[in-house]
Amino acid sequence: MRGLADRVALVTGGASGIGRATAARLVEEGSRVVIADLDGRAAASVARELGAEAGLACDVTDTAQVDAAVAHCSRELGGLDLVHANAGAPFTGAITEVDDETLDRVLDVNLKGAFKTCRAAAGALRARGGGAMALTSSLQGVMARPGFTPYTAAKHGVVGLARGLALELADDGVRVNALAPAPTETPMLPAFAGAMGGDVDEAYERFRAGIPLGRLAAPRDIADAVCWLLSEEAAMVTGHVLVVDGGITVG
Template identity: 45%
Template sequence: MTGLLTGRRAVVTGGAQGIGLAIARRLTEHGASVLIADLDRERAAEAAAGLSGAASVGCDVTSEADVQAVADRAAEELGGLDIWVNNAGVTRDASLKKMTVDDFDLVVGVHLRGTWLGVRAAQAFMREHGGGSIVNISSMSGKIGNPGQTNYSAAKAGIIGLTKAAAKEVAHHGVRVNAVQPGLIRTPMTAAMSAEAMAATEATIPVRRAGEPDEVAGAVVFLASDLAGYVTGAVLEVGGGRGM
């Protein structure tokens, strides 16, 4: 791998598995030191142990204190903070008729509040230390909407508005804020889908297949690197053409 990110210091929330782990792996392969922050401390530690140049920390992204502690730890242990990836997420799918207020609040809290807290903590450090790159993981669900995901779709759409507003606020400090919108990606969450449901969904995608976590990670590496030095407030779809 080329050293696109050699010497950079990164945080990946929800980095213990799935897309987050693929992102953490890709960042380290391109030379970055990575702090994996995840609610599951044990799984985060296992993930970090399998990567060169990675460490781990427990974090509830809905907690202001936890998120700030991650930023402080990255600055202390990694020596700085150049990249922050807001990836942590949960799902609680149900129809409007059956979805509870608690399930709505949980999903919006983790995705939207968690991303906002991450953006706020990361930019505060970056603007004082020469800039950096923040990448927020949204979803195609936030663009096209999915039945049974009014909570998730709303939160992921909100991340786009947050990304653009934050990008405008901090651009003059050398901080870039962008978003990635994955489509159907093979992860532990989508593994729960039946074969019939997976096939039906893939049939709606122009490239006729689900994506891989590593394909999302590649987009994050680009946005985190100097190759995207003039890119901010952008939304990069990684969905095989779904939603065009």
């Protein structure tokens, strides 16, 4: 894809699932990738495996750690061009089960973590004269389902964040878009399956039955869409929510 080779890219939550697949595709495209993940050991080992530049321990809820990950890109790799703000954590449960601590955790990781990542990266991308960010929202960012409410609220917030930043950073040559993935086969998916009732296999079947293309998304399906949004092939696309859902939202 045009515009990915030799660019410095930061992927949060890049040690697993969708983030790992994005990191892999970006490395294939010749980007210089820094993986930042709560699990620093996994980040380092995935970075080695993929041939990425670095794998850092980084909790996106902690401003200092996020700032340090961006500073690493500037210091060690000369700057930052591309960001996949992807780290997230699942939640399912009825609203009356959501105590303050749980609510804070779900919003901190999924919404405020994305905000902190974009805030830290904005200055670095401006300094390069432009760049692109892709934020992993969810189908729960564009529609809703009972039993996911704090997660749904956070992921709707991620869409708002992408739209607001797209306008705020347009003059700086920075494009900002969001992804709304369908259920994707990653280690996170079983956590959502609980809300579907029955055991995990039954829940997966129910997920599949609701997807017109007849299969769950693979991490690579989402990564390919992320990389397109980050590439120069999407040069006129900003403030967009790219639904990658096998047709779920069509009707």
